[in-house]
Amino acid sequence: MTYVNRPHAGGGGHEDTASHRGGNVESDAAWSQEEEVEKAFLIAVETGQGEGWTGEESLLELASLVETAGAEVVGSMWQHRVAPDPATYLGKGKAQELVQAESVLGFNLLVADDELSPKQQRALEGLLEIKVLDRSGIILDIFAQRARTHEGRLQVELARLEYQLPRLTRLWTHLSRMGGGIGTRRGPGETQLETDRRVLRARIKKLKKRVNEVSWRRATASRRRTRGLLPSIAIVGYTNAGKSTLLNALVGERVALTEDKLFATLDPTTRRVTLADGQVAVVSDTVGFIHKLPHQLIDAFRATLEEVTRADALVVVVDQTDPRAREHLETVWAVLEDLGAGQIPRVIALNKIDKMAVETTATDGHEPRPTPSVPGWVAREGVRVSARTGEGLTELRQRLSAVLSELWVEVDAAVSYAAGELIARVRERGSVQLEYQDTGVRVRGRVPPAMATEINDAARSLARSLRQRAEE
Known part of the structure; x- marks a missing residue:
């Protein structure tokens, strides 16, 4: 059995490959209760049905998860199969090679890239006499830490x-x-x-x-925001795409924890954000999505993720510097559909333009252009931003205002100066022009349907008052 350095992203791979990589992780970051850092060996089965992911690429992401959890990855192996073996996940021959790898590398944790059945997990534990986890178990452990x-x-x-x-x-x-x-x-x-x-x-x-009970409290808070006529926007995207950094940039201060780690944000943060023309919205940061996200987490975090389903609009954040950005987007679309949020209007924020690699062509004389890592329609429709430097945020605010405005109705009515509180809310919430006249304030523009009803009621009240004055 041959061991080579673990391939880096973008590198080649081959069937039935094992690899070894050393590393140092501080023991106080260990995700287990043991004092020593656990040594993990990773395994995967490539069936050709991974929606653009090869076994090697999926293992690279799994390695990041395992290291985030606090273990040290010492090697990996993947195998091409039509389907995982129902008894041992890997084929019997490869399962026996795991025993050899264990004796050479001395790992004390085996992690599978797919969710193992209880039968598969018990078989591998019996074979190696060590702890066996899968991707779901690792993600759940990270969530427990975060x-x-x-x-x-x-x-x-x-x-x-x-x-x-x-x-x-x-x-x-x-x-x-x-x-x-x-x-x-x-x-x-x-x-x-x-x-x-x-x-x-x-x-x-x-x-x-x-x-x-948590879900009920969140629904109550959402109803209060609805009564206050503040539109809601949820920031969603793949883990570590820069969602929390973007929220901080939109707010103008550090309100959400930002770390260059997977699943740095679990607990949602909600803040008021000023969009274009002084319009105000409530924007929520949400937990990141990931390839093969455990269904237990989606179910358990449904109360938190309902912030997404109740939103008027979504900001889908994409790390366009990641070579797997296309696959990350596919994961985001799939999770949104699973949550029932697939039809909510959205604006795509192509983040990290400050880090974007550029291609230059010495002969065509054109300006450098970004290296595409997302589908063409996303590149055309997305707003290129840098949450770190603030570049592109003005356009993002304008696009969000435009999306919210499309959900609203046209108004053109005059209300009394006595309706000052309503006028203030219209200015804050709607996209309107105010014309101050002798008898009242003319409101023209687009506002939410509920606010349009208030304006029309106030306009009728003013009209009645003016008629009464004229008759006196």
């Missing part, structure tokens, strides 16, 4: 327990630390495994109730 708010921790714990429930084995320790007393004691003839499953199911039921 969650800062009570709401975030609730949702992460729910996702982890639903993931763990079918994977309980005799290797598990007793779960009594999760709670004791009535309802948690072992029944007559009940095995430890059965007890642990019962404890988990009870905890899951309790967490679902609490997460539903």
Whole structure:
């Protein structure tokens, strides 16, 4: 069995390849409870159905996830197959090569790029006698580290327990630390495994109730914003695309945590942002999406992700410097469809133009042009921005105002000067021109339907008042 350096992004790959790479990770970043950094070996099966991802490319992203979780990646292996082996994920021959790799590299953690069935996980654990996780398990662990708010921790714990429930084995320790007393004691003839499953199911039921309460509170807050007639915009995109940095740039101050790490943001941040012509909107930063995002996370974080489904418009942030930008966009579209947000109006922000590589042609005399890493229609319709330097933000604000305006209705009416509070909200929320006349203020432009109703009511009230004066 041959070991070579792990290929970098853009490098070639070949079938049934194993690789070795050293690295240093501080032990205090370890994602496990052990003091020593775990040494991880990664495996993948390439079926040719990865929506543009090769096995090697998917493993490179998995390596970033594992390192973000705090482990050290010491090697990887991928195999071309029509489908993963139902028993051992890799074929039996490759599974035996894992034993050889373990003896050479001394890894104590195996991570599969696809979600393993409980049967596959148990088979690999029995073969290697080490901990076996999959991409979903790693992502869930990162989320557990990143969650800062009570709401975030609730949702992460729910996702982890639903993931763990079918994977309980005799290797598990007793779960009594999760709670004791009535309802948690072992029944007559009940095995430890059965007890642990019962404890988990009870905890899951309790967490679902609490997460539903979170969803209700968010819906209530959203209704308050609707009554305040502030449009809502959700910033979405692939993890580490620069969503939080963009929110900070739009707000004009640091309101969201920004780190050059996967899933730096779990807990959403919402702030008022001024768009074009003084229009104000509420903008929310959201958790990043990723290739093969665990369904447990989508379900558990649905309360948080409902910020996306309730938004009037979306800003889809794309890191155009990433060679996988096209595939990242496909992942974003798929998750938005899964959430029921596929039809919400959107503006695409092609981020990091300050880092964009350019092509130059010495013979054509044209200006340098960006190297395309996104579909042509995205390059044409997207707004090129730099969340770091602020370049392109004026155009982004204008595009968002235009998108919101298309959702509104035309008004042309005069209201009384006494309707000062309404006029202030119209100026803040709508895209209008105000003409100050002797008898009132003429409002012309586009406003949300609910606000148009208010304006028309105020206009009728003014007209009645003027008629009454004329009759006196």
